[in-house]
Amino acid sequence: MKIRLVNEGVFTPIDDLQTVLTPPLAGFYWIDADVDDLAELQPLFSLHDLAVEDCLSEEEQRPKIEIYENHYFIVVNSIRFDDEEIFLRALNVFLGRHFIITVTKQKINELRTLKPILWEQEVSGPDRFLYLLIDLVVDNYFVVGDRIEAKIEKLEEDILMHTKKSHLNEIIGLRSEILWLKKVLGPQKDVINTLNKKDLRLIDDQLQKYFSDIYENAVKISETFDTYRDLMSNLREAYQSSIANRANEIMRVFTAMTVIFMPLTIITGIYGMNFDNIPEIHWKYGYFMILGIMLVLGLGMVVIFKKKDWI
Structure with a gap:
């Protein structure tokens, strides 16, 4: 005090x-x-x-x-x-x-x-x-x-x-x-x-x-x-x-990735079937050709999506 x-x-x-x-x-x-x-x-x-x-x-x-x-x-x-x-x-x-x-x-x-x-x-x-x-x-x-x-x-x-x-x-x-x-x-x-x-x-x-x-x-x-x-x-x-907004961004990316991989999955699914008479299955360069097609297809879709501002 x-x-x-x-x-x-x-x-x-x-x-x-x-x-x-x-x-x-x-x-x-x-x-x-x-x-x-x-x-x-x-x-x-x-x-x-x-x-x-x-x-x-x-x-x-x-x-x-x-x-x-x-x-x-x-x-x-x-x-x-x-x-x-x-x-x-x-x-x-x-x-x-x-x-x-x-x-x-x-x-x-x-x-x-x-x-x-x-x-x-x-x-x-x-x-x-x-x-x-x-x-x-x-x-x-x-x-x-x-x-x-x-x-x-x-x-x-x-x-x-x-x-x-x-x-x-x-x-x-x-x-x-x-x-x-x-x-x-x-x-x-x-x-x-x-x-x-x-x-x-x-x-x-x-x-x-x-x-x-x-x-x-x-x-x-x-x-x-x-x-x-x-x-x-x-x-x-x-x-x-x-x-x-962050959740929407993440979902948009995931959706774009799913769409990109869908045709690639179809291609691998077709050539993964157990048939002997599939065209190009016995071709020497068939494997590399399919990889190239898948690469071009995937990159092409990425470019298109970016131009449209989807990703």
Whole structure:
């Protein structure tokens, strides 16, 4: 657990947790904690039991905002994409009048990225901290969206160039990830809309209007992932079409080979019959003549098929 006094973007480390109970003369306290620290923090800040229970739960948490008497509890999901799977990490925030507590189970990149922004914008209020943090979380969805789009384009190119069975597993896997993510984007969008429209006493009225920009970005992200979902459906159809075309090509080649060998089989069948009076059967050069006829006939059919673009 790290405790900092933040005033005009300047961080001052605090060693004594009891100090945080008293509002500072200027600035606010930021407590960066993990779930194990909640046992100590809950009684000091009167954190609601249900909110603490949500933080400790092993189940996936839906984005939400809960309003309690002396603090708000907000859950948003940070996103990460490692080219194979999309990961969502819950970011739990307790917002008070003079403090903000961030609780995470894993490291969240947005918290690390936020520090220089706080200093650059000379932040002195916990509500401003919350705004900048959620703005970073939402912006990161655009970054991940660009990477997903690049992966879809590469997958489409690979399918058109050389279709493999493994491509179907990639399509199904990525489409499932996108559909799962869509279910999360709805509640997260609602949380941001609440921060934008609802009368919240712990958030400055002037600052609250800025959440509308974040909400618009959240709507764009949701629409973007709708597009990705449709692209994955198109990609699956392209895969199935490519497989069908390959099967047709193979069948066309096999059919052409069958047609080419049919007259050759007839010739060998005739001269393979057990009759003594077959013409040319006792001719000295009969064997070579038949081979020559078969060769000319086979090559002639190949040439004709190629001119007609059948093979």
